[in-house]
Amino acid sequence: MEQRSRSFYVLSGFFCVFLLFLYGPTLTIGVLSFQGEKGGLTFPMRGTSFNWFRELFEQQAVGDIWGSFRRSLALGFMVMITTVVVSVSAGLAFRKRFAGSAVLFYFAITSLVIPSILVSLGVGLIFNQLGFKVHWATSGFGSQLTWTLPFGLLIMFAVFNRFDKSYEEAARDQGATSWQIVRHVILPIIAPSLIGVALFGFTLSYDEFARTLLTSGSYNTLPLEIFGMTTNVTTPVIYALGTFTTLFSLGIIGIFLVIVWLMGKRRARSGSDAGKAV
DSSP states (O other), rough: OOOOOOHHHHHHHHHHHHHHHHHHHHHHHHHHTTTTTTTTTTSSSSOOHHOOOOOHHSSSSOOHHHHHHHHOOOOOOOHHHHHHHHHHOOOOOTSOOTHHHHHHHHHGGGGTSOOOHHHHHHHHHHHHHTTOOOTTTHHHHHHHHHHOOOOOHHHHHHHHHTTTTTHHHHHHHTTTTHHHHHIIHHHHHHHHHHHHHHHHOOOOOOOOHHHHHHTEEEEEEEHHHHHHHHHTOSSSSHHHHHHHHHHHHHHHHHHHHHHHHHHHHHHHHHHHHHHHHH
16 A cells, blocks of 8 residues: 655645635534523623524514525526526627627626726616616626636636537537527536526625615615624524534435436436437
């Protein structure tokens, strides 16, 4: 058996510290959410219980937890669908060079390097100047797209850069129309990447704070509500909320991964059936 070098253990230790740095705060919140009924916001814990999770589903003295959760959920799906549709459309359009394509590309991704709070301020000011109401479903939706669309575009550009056009040519030789090629050839092939773009769009929107801060209007999204609760709530119910939202996010990611896995199995089965037919 080959003996491990000293550098292996050093790098492994560094990696473990890195994981602890990443997930330590989340694990701490998860542990503190199981405080006893007389527990506080810090260690040491005064017993263990599910009391604060029960409290989470009861009427709160401050905040609108479930209203903000529904708004974040709706906004996340709106952003996700828009990000997927625009990213795929732009990816298809940029497959061929056109006048101003490079300038348009850089304009599209510039928002990634602009401070988030400035984007939020700018979008809010534009809506005010135009006489439109600042609302989470309009101005908040627009400001979040400045964050999710560049990621979706970059993913789709990378996908189409390595896309094998011979599949399209074969479909065209069989008499398929442009729409049929997109629907029956291109979209099934890039489907796993579409799932990735959708996951990016939803999770980035669901967790977004700075770009929504000045564009949500009178109604908070969940990140804004949690931030507001940090100044009012003095019980571990806020930790229970943090644990719940973390598990919800992990659940969404798990669902997307299962979908990708099922699509891979279906494609492998289809390829096997086609091979047997030949």
